Amino acid sequence: MTERLALVTGATGGIGGAVAEALLRHGWRVRGLARDPDRARRTGPDGVDWVAGDAMREADMIAAARGARVLFHGVNPPGYRDWRGLAVPMLAHAITAASGAGARLVLPGNLYVYAPEAGPEVGEDAPRRPRTRKGAVRVEMEAMLEAAAGLAHLIVRAGDFFGPRAPSSWVTTVLMREGRPLRRVVTPEVPGAGHAWAYLPDLAETFARLLDDEATLPHHLALNFRGHALHGRAMAEAVARADGGRPPVRSFAWALVYLGAPFVTFLREVIEMRYLWSATLQPDNARLVARLGAEPHTPLDAAVAASLAALRARAA
Incomplete structure (x- = not known):
């Protein structure tokens, strides 16, 4: 097996790209799977060895994983379309590929697996009883890892992603308006409710530090990443400060989302996940801190x- 080779799927995207960069900094050789390697070389992280392939094709995954010590599964279905029909087969192919290569499969987890009553502080052993379809898919995916005979895996669960490489996050699309001028900053939180945010460079550094000691990790390991555990409008106010404090903070127009939901799949999915903005679900990272000594953490204003x-x- 090639020493310290990691296959990263989704390396042109948010979490995959951030993890690829972190692993490269830590001395790993990183292989990326892309349908268009030439485009990936232009848009993805520098230093990745790109190979042609599609995560929806099992043979491509098996070929790309040969010699890898780690397979980081960072690929996601685009938008909210056919989530189960795409996410589950892609993970199944990753499991087959990692098992064949003798690699540890690494999955970025999220809080969708928990119902509101799991909070406000959520430990790794909290019951996974989601009320949403997307949450049920995530529970199914985690169960696939647990059921795969002989497969070592690592899951790190975190809140909503944001960062320089977070093209489809709430912060990017709603609070920051994808880099366009900010006339206002709209926020979906219920006043007083807590929300967990994960700055991708910090989360990626966490994965890299854990994987530096991959051989010592338990066969099956799930950990929580706390990130920025904020309340109320704290994230929106940080965005406004980053823009010079000029744009006012306003409440998200949920009424318009409900009006458009019958016609737009994405809006129906947003409504289904609305509970995450009214129920406080903050990841308890005590086990992660016990293993690493400290969680990588960039101050909020600097991260925003x-x-x-x-x-x-990018917009320019």
């Missing part, structure tokens, strides 16, 4: 400013 600057650079 870097994210907004990167969005505007």
Whole structure:
């Protein structure tokens, strides 16, 4: 087996790209799977060895994983379309590929697997009883890892992603308006409710530090990443500060979402996940801190400013 080779799927996207960069910094050789390797070389992280392939084709995954010590599964279905029909087969192919290569399969988890009553502080052993379809799919995916005989895996669960490489996050699309001028900052939180946010460079550094000691990790390991555990409008106010404090903070127009939901699949999915903005679900990271000593953490204002600057650079 090639020493310290990681296959990263989804390396042109948010979490996959951030993890690829972190692993490269830590001395790993990183292989990326892309349908268009030439485009991936232009848009993805520098230093990745790109190979042609599609996560929806099992043979491509098996070929790409040969010699890998780690398979980071960072690919997601685009938007909210056919989530189960795409996410489950892609993970099944990743399991087959990792098992064949003798690699540890690494999955970025989220809080969709928990119902509101699991909070406000959520430990790794909290019951996974989601009320949403997307949450049920995530529980099914985690169960697939647990059921795969002989497969070592690592799951790190975190809140909503944001960062320089977070093209489809709430912060990117709603709070920061994809780098366009901010006339206002709209926020969906219920006043007083807590919400967990994961700055991707910090989360990716966490994965890299854990994988540096991959050989010592338990065969099956799930950990929580706390990130920025904020309340009320704290994230929106940080975005406004990053823009010079000029744009006012306003409440998200949920009424318009409900009006458009009968006609737009994405809006129906947004409504289904609305509970995450009214129920406090903060990940308890005590086990992660016990293993690493400390969780990588960039101060909120610095993380938001870097994210907004990167969005505007891309928009320009």
